[in-house]
Amino acid sequence: MCTAITYYTKDHYFGRNLDLEFSYNETVTVTPKYYPFHFRNGKVLNHHYAMIGMAYIVDDFPLYYDATNEKGLSMAGLNFPDNADYKEVKEGYDNIAPFEFIPWILGQCASVSEARILLEQINLVNLNFSEELPLSPLHWMISDQRDSIVVESTKDGLKVFENPVGVLTNNPTFDYQMFNLNNYMHLSKEPPANTFAAELELEQYSRGMGAIGLPGDLSSASRFVKAAFTKMNSVSGDSESESISQFFHILGSVEQQRGCVHLGEDKYEITIYSSCCNMDKGIYYYTTYENNQITAVDMYKENLDGNTIISYPLMKEQQINYRNY
Numbered sequence: 001m002c003t004a005i006t007y008y009t010k011d012h013y014f015g016r017n018l019d020l021e022f023s024y025n026e027t028v029t030v031t032p033k034y035y036p037f038h039f040r041n042g043k044v045l046n047h048h049y050a051m052i053g054m055a056y057i058v059d060d061f062p063l064y065y066d067a068t069n070e071k072g073l074s075m076a077g078l079n080f081p082d083n084a085d086y087k088e089v090k091e092g093y094d095n096i097a098p099f100e101f102i103p104w105i106l107g108q109c110a111s112v113s114e115a116r117i118l119l120e121q122i123n124l125v126n127l128n129f130s131e132e133l134p135l136s137p138l139h140w141m142i143s144d145q146r147d148s149i150v151v152e153s154t155k156d157g158l159k160v161f162e163n164p165v166g167v168l169t170n171n172p173t174f175d176y177q178m179f180n181l182n183n184y185m186h187l188s189k190e191p192p193a194n195t196f197a198a199e200l201e202l203e204q205y206s207r208g209m210g211a212i213g214l215p216g217d218l219s220s221a222s223r224f225v226k227a228a229f230t231k232m233n234s235v236s237g238d239s240e241s242e243s244i245s246q247f248f249h250i251l252g253s254v255e256q257q258r259g260c261v262h263l264g265e266d267k268y269e270i271t272i273y274s275s276c277c278n279m280d281k282g283i284y285y286y287t288t289y290e291n292n293q294i295t296a297v298d299m300y301k302e303n304l305d306g307n308t309i310i311s312y313p314l315m316k317e318q319q320i321n322y323r324n325y
C-alpha cells in the first residue's frame with residue numbers, strides 16, 4: 001500500500017510513501033527533453049517536458065512510480081488491486097499501457113486541466129511491459145500547483161475524480177474514500193467540549209482529545225482518513241526546510257513499521273521510501289526505511305536538453321552524524 005499527498009506553502013510539494021515487502025532496483029531518475037519515448041501504440045515523443053521521479057529502468061525505459069515535470073505537473077501510481085481493470089485496444093483512442101501513463105501525461109501536459117483533455121482520449125490497455133513485469137493494478141493521483149485529480153480505470157470505465165483533499169491511498173475506489181470522511185467530521189484539532197451528557201462531569205485530561213477516533217491502523221481506508229486529517233490541519237513555516245520537514249511528518253503519520261502488517265511467511269510491509277518533490281524547483285527529496293537523512297536530486301543541475309536517462313541509485317544506509325568520535 002502507499003500514500004500520496006500534495007502540500008502547498010510558498011512553493012508546492014508532491015510526494016508519496018511506497019509501501020511494499022520488496023523493492024525493484026528503483027532510482028531517482030531524470031528524463032531529459034530529447035529522450036525519445038516510444039509508446040507501444042507506435043507514437044513517439046521525441047521532444048517533451050523533462051521529468052524527475054522514482055523509476056525502475058528496464059531496457060532503457062524509465063518505469064516511473066511517481067514523477068514531476070518541468071511545469072510542476074506531478075503524478076503517482078498507487079496499488080489498486082482487484083479494482084483496476086485495463087481494456088482491450090480501442091480504435092480512435094490513445095491506447096496507453098499503464099506503465100506508459102506517467103510519461104504520456106507528464107511528457108505533454110503543463111497542468112491538470114491540460115491532463116484532463118488528454119484523459120478524454122485515453123484508453124488504458126491491458127498490456128504488460130514484459131513477461132517478467134506483469135500488469136500492476138494501479139490508480140493515479142495527478143496534481144499541479146492548484147488542483148488534484150484521481151484517475152481510476154475500473155469495470156465501469158475510466159473515471160476522473162476531483163481530489164480536493166490532495167491525498168490518495170489504495171482500495172477501495174476514490175468516491176468511497178471521500179464519502180468516508182463524513183464519518184469523521186466531528187474530529188478536531190481543538191480540545192473537545194462535553195456534548196456527551198450535560199449531567200456528567202467529563203474532563204479533558206490530555207491534549208489531543210479532539211481527534212480521538214481518528215484511525216491509527218494501517219489499512220488503506222484508515223490511512224486515507226489519517227493522512228487527510230494530518231494534512232488538512234497542517235501548520236508550518238513556508239521556507240524550504242520547514243515545508244519539506246512538515247511534508248515528511250505528514251507522510252510519517254501513515255508510514256509502515258516492519259512487523260505491523262504480516263504478508264505471510266517472514267514477509268512484512270514496510271515504507272520502502274518516502275518522497276517529496278518541490279514542484280516549482282524540480283528538486284526530488286527522499287528518505288528510505290533505513291536512511292532517515294533526506295537525500296535530494298535537483299533536476300535543473302542536469303542537462304535537460306540531453307537525450308539519455310540520468311539515474312541516481314538510492315542512498316539506503318543511515319547517515320549518522322556522530323558528534324564525539
Ligand SMILES: C[C@H](CCC(=O)NCCS(=O)(=O)O)[C@H]1CC[C@H]2[C@@H]3CC[C@@H]4C[C@H](O)CC[C@]4(C)[C@H]3C[C@H](O)[C@]12C
Pocket residue numbers: 001002018019020024056063064065077078079080081098099128129133134135136137170
Ligand atoms: C507495488 C507498487 C505499489 C505499492 C503498493 O501499493 N504496494 C502494496 C501492495 S497491496 O496493495 O498491499 O497489495 C507499485 C507502484 C508503481 C508500480 C510500478 C509502476 C511501473 C511498472 C509497471 C509494470 O506494469 C510493472 C512493474 C512496475 C515497475 C510497477 C511495479 C509495482 O507495481 C509498483 C512499484
